[in-house]
Amino acid sequence: MAELMALSPCAGLLPKTHGRWTLSEVDPGHLTWLSPFKGQRAALSAALQQAHGLDWPEVGKVSQGQQARCLWVGRDQAMLMGPAPDETLKGHAAVSAQSDGWSVLRLEGAGGDQVLARLVPVDLRVAVFAPGDVARTQCLHVNVTVMRDSDEAIVILGFRSMAETLIHEIESAMVSVAAQGNAG
Incomplete structure (x- = not known):
């Protein structure tokens, strides 16, 4: 075979x-597309900080943690690079594997x-x-x-x-x- x-x-x-x-x-490790649910951007940012040590990125910027990066890729869209996304993110955002x-x-x-x-x-x-x-x-x-x-x-x-x-x-x-x- x-x-x-x-x-x-x-x-x-x-x-x-x-x-x-x-x-x-x-x-890049895992690539994961994230898009916050309506009204959940602040909660998503807090979840990213707790799980991966970084915030939701500003427009046109990268948010950097020790093990991960989160790149702005469009309006209410970011790409998490590095680790697999923590399960807690799914409560605040659409999460899609892109690797x-x-x-x-x-x-x-x-x-x-x-x-x-x-x-x-x-x-x-x-x-x-x-x-x-x-x-x-x-x-x-x-x-x-x-x-x-x-x-x-x-x-x-x-x-x-x-x-x-x-x-x-x-x-x-x-x-x-x-x-x-x-x-x-």
């Missing part, structure tokens, strides 16, 4: 390094915003898009959520089905920017 083996969304495709940038896959549906990439290296400027219609310069900022946008024609992880790292969440396309487009931009002499 054949044995099935689970593969990550970017298995065999990453890492890629060009110029001063490296594109790698991130294992199998997403790829999570990390573009690391000074000036990664120069690479993504060719692909993403959001100003990702660190002076404008600081660590902890999140935007829901597009990478060319692919819907993504981008998060500034540090001054030199940007995390890109995209649908698993589009992982190969995202990698191809970001790698092409890395090669182009590096060839233009912006790599160092």
Whole structure:
């Protein structure tokens, strides 16, 4: 009998390094979509604090705990990254497992915003898009959520089905920017 083996969304495709940038896959742990029930946002935030050590994120921001992150992904929507969601969250929000549906990439290296400027219609310069900022946008024609992880790292969440396309487009931009002499 054949044995099935689970593969990550970017298995065999990453890492890629060009110029001063490296594109790698991130294992985010569990990904869980949360949307508070009507009138339950404050209660959900309290439950998140109690269970995971973080609050409901502000618009365009990340809430960070020791073991988890909660990313704003739209009006009354967030993505919990890291641990499995505590059962108490279900009393305050719609909770949906998303782990199998997403790829999570990390573009690391000074000036990664120069690479993504060719692909993403959001100003990702660190002076404008600081660590902890999140935007829901597009990478060319692919819907993504981008998060500034540090001054030199940007995390890109995209649908698993589009992982190969995202990698191809970001790698092409890395090669182009590096060839233009912006790599160092």
